[in-house]
Amino acid sequence: SLSAGTGSVSSSSGSGTTTVTVNLTGVTNPQRARVTVFGVNTGTRLGDVVVPIGVLVGDTNANGAVSASDIGQTKGQAGQPVTASNFREDVNANGAITASDIGLVKLQSGTSLPPVANP
Numbered sequence: 001s002l003s004a005g006t007g008s009v010s011s012s013s014g015s016g017t018t019t020v021t022v023n024l025t026g027v028t029n030p031q032r033a034r035v036t037v038f039g040v041n042t043g044t045r046l047g048d049v050v051v052p053i054g055v056l057v058g059d060t061n062a063n064g065a066v067s068a069s070d071i072g073q074t075k076g077q078a079g080q081p082v083t084a085s086n087f088r089e090d091v092n093a094n095g096a097i098t099a100s101d102i103g104l105v106k107l108q109s110g111t112s113l114p115p116v117a118n119p
Contacts, residue, residue, distance in 0.1 A: 003050065004117070005033025030056045030113050058108030060088040065112035066105060074105045 007027035014020035058066040077089040
């Protein structure tokens with residue numbers, strides 16, 4: 001479940017595996033949220049796991065703020081295939097790093113994540 005923040009879980013998968021995928025919908029930008037995975041069994045412990053997440057469109061270097069460095073990073077990857085090392089620059093998640101991604105990062109410049117809230 002999305003235990004803090006705006007949005008909701010649209011689907012999840014991975015029960016009985018070592019990897020869990022939680023798809024969210026209606027998530028707003030910018031925000032800090034928490035996803036709770038219930039009944040996690042590590043083999044030695046059983047309990048709920050809370051995963052903090054930050055949502056900030058255009059924060060390609062994951063430092064919590066969108067700035068000129070994110071714009072430059074996205075520009076530097078424009079035209080390159082999307083890979084595991086540059087997927088953050090595909091800001092609109094359409095499978096290509098293009099001028100529209102650069103524009104989206106520019107539009108978000110000056111935005112940052114809100115402070116961490118107490119649990």
